[in-house]
Amino acid sequence: MKKLILLFLITFTFFEKVDAEVKSQEIRIEKFVSELKLLQKKNNILGLSVGIVKDNVLIWSDGYGFVDSDRTVRMTADTPLWIASITKSFVALTMLQLEAENLINTSELASETPNFNGLCQWLSTSSLPFGEDLNCDSKITIKNILNHQVNGSPGTRFLYNPIMYSRLSRYLEHKLGNGIDFVEGRHNLLAQSIDRLILIPADMTRTMSSQWDRTKSDVYFDMGRGFTYDGNQYKKSPSPDRHIAGGAGIVSTVNDLAKYDIAINNGTIANSKIKEKLFSSAKFENGHNSPYGFGWYFQNFKNKDLMWHSGWDSDAGYSSFILKVPQEQITFIALANTEGLNWNNPLDKAEIDKSPFALLFLKTFIEGS
Numbered sequence: 001m002k003k004l005i006l007l008f009l010i011t012f013t014f015f016e017k018v019d020a021e022v023k024s025q026e027i028r029i030e031k032f033v034s035e036l037k038l039l040q041k042k043n044n045i046l047g048l049s050v051g052i053v054k055d056n057v058l059i060w061s062d063g064y065g066f067v068d069s070d071r072t073v074r075m076t077a078d079t080p081l082w083i084a085s086i087t088k089s090f091v092a093l094t095m096l097q098l099e100a101e102n103l104i105n106t107s108e109l110a111s112e113t114p115n116f117n118g119l120c121q122w123l124s125t126s127s128l129p130f131g132e133d134l135n136c137d138s139k140i141t142i143k144n145i146l147n148h149q150v151n152g153s154p155g156t157r158f159l160y161n162p163i164m165y166s167r168l169s170r171y172l173e174h175k176l177g178n179g180i181d182f183v184e185g186r187h188n189l190l191a192q193s194i195d196r197l198i199l200i201p202a203d204m205t206r207t208m209s210s211q212w213d214r215t216k217s218d219v220y221f222d223m224g225r226g227f228t229y230d231g232n233q234y235k236k237s238p239s240p241d242r243h244i245a246g247g248a249g250i251v252s253t254v255n256d257l258a259k260y261d262i263a264i265n266n267g268t269i270a271n272s273k274i275k276e277k278l279f280s281s282a283k284f285e286n287g288h289n290s291p292y293g294f295g296w297y298f299q300n301f302k303n304k305d306l307m308w309h310s311g312w313d314s315d316a317g318y319s320s321f322i323l324k325v326p327q328e329q330i331t332f333i334a335l336a337n338t339e340g341l342n343w344n345n346p347l348d349k350a351e352i353d354k355s356p357f358a359l360l361f362l363k364t365f366i367e368g369s
Contacts, residue, residue: 029060032364039356040064043340044229047075051254052365053331056265058258067224067337069234077254080206080223081335082240082318084311086257087250088165089322090194090209092146092295093264095168096274097197104175106143110164113171114180123163129347130161140164142171147282148292155285158292160347168246184243187212191244202263207252211242223251224337226317234338237317248313254333257322261331279307279326291350299350304328304366308352312342323358325366332361 029052040048046069051061061077098104110116120136133152144154145168151159169190170180177189191210199207208216211223227234243249252260263269270278282293291298296307304325311320319341324331334341334357343355352358 025059028364032360033062035360035364036357037064039360040340043356045336045338045340046227046229046234047079047224047337048340049075049077049079049081049254049335051077051258051333052361053258053261053333055329056262058255058262061254061258061333063254069227069236075224075337078206079335080208080219080251080253081320081337082223082226082248082311082313082316083250083252083257083320083335084240084248084313084316084318085162086252086309086311086320086322087244087248088162088246089295089309090198090250090260091165091168091190091244091246093270093274093278094190094193094197095142095146095172096277096294097270098172098176098193100271100274104142104172106146107141108175110140110142110145110167110171113167113174115170116167119163119167128163130159130163132159133157142168146294147290149282149284149290153285157284158290158348160292162247166245166247169244183245185212186243187214188243190246191249194244194250198260198263198269201269202259204252204256204259207250207256207260210244210249211240211251219251226313227338228317229338229340238315240313240316240318248311252335254335257333257335258331261322261324261333265329297345297350297352299352301353301362302367306350306352306362308350308358310342310345310352310355312339314339314342321352321355321358323352323361325362328366330365332358332365 047065047067049063052059063075063077065075067073067075099106123131124134124136138154140150140154144150145164148158148160149155150161150164169183172190173183174180187210194209206219208219226237228237277294281289281298299306307324319339320335322333345351
């Protein structure tokens with residue numbers, strides 16, 4: 001009898017503790033949502049889709065505002081949106097997986113891809129910041145591009161370079177496909193590889209690796225358009241390119257990106273060796289850490305390591321980010337159909353704590369935990 005009573009007391013105490021933790025989490029999320037809505041209004045975001053993954057479980061996701069400027073269609077966590085540069089994390093992971101299959105070698109020179117030198121010369125003489133100190137005679141590797149270590153002497157400096165990242169689809173089509181002329185106007189080899197290696201095993205049914213995928217016509221027609229805000233009204237922006245180049249191209253939802261996050265964590269789409277690369281910042285040639293590596297930014301906040309990527313397309317009118325805190329096993333995902341999530345992160349640094357949305361999350365769930 002004493003053993004039964006003791007077992008009852010232990011069980012009761014356990015469930016009482018779990019119940020208290022759940023209630024505390026609910027209160028925290030309720031407060032977070034209240035402040036999140038204020039930030040949405042302040043930053044003129046027409047529609048905002050958000051979610052939180054904790055311990056490999058999507059504990060909360062929702063949408064606020066509208067998909068359209070007429071305010072007739074509500075934004076949800078299942079609304080497909082252009083994720084812009086978050087695409088780079090998919091591309092880097094895909095390249096690492098293809099390398100593990102011995103199909104490519106990221107140590108190969110980018111110059112082996114047709115027309116790469118011509119692009120490099122154009123970029124190096126342009127007024128774009130991505131051409132700064134770009135030496136096209138240097139030995140730039142695919143790995144350098146994946147880690148944004150192209151400018152200056154390759155492997156010695158970090159400078160975010162989306163133009164170079166967008167050449168990766170050409171590299172892959174040249175290496176394994178039908179040539180660089182087959183990148184545009186079709187669901188190209190990079191898109192097909194992302195499908196095979198990430199979307200299918202992670203069961204991301206509401207995600208398109210390119211807008212040429214006819215099997216995802218429902219996602220294409222449900223996709224929310226991007227908008228610009230002129231201080232008075234929301235104006236529909238031009239549609240983004242339909243093919244995936246490398247720097248951008250994926251359309252997804254918050255709920256599907258949660259699946260992506262979980263599938264990375266549990267090894268479904270990244271084995272232990274690849275995960276080790278993904279969860280560590282790349283090294284420079286001198287052995288020092290870069291703030292970026294294989295599709296992710298890295299920085300420290302209040303003694304917690306952060307791992308993140310943002311997306312911003314000023315032409316198409318979208319912004320986004322995914323923020324992981326591995327030590328706490330928690331991830332925050334945010335997508336918007338305007339530029340309101342963008343905080344103009346420097347090209348040579350990782351500063352997601354400058355984002356008011358990310359900072360609100362960190363203060364609520366990391367500092368306040």
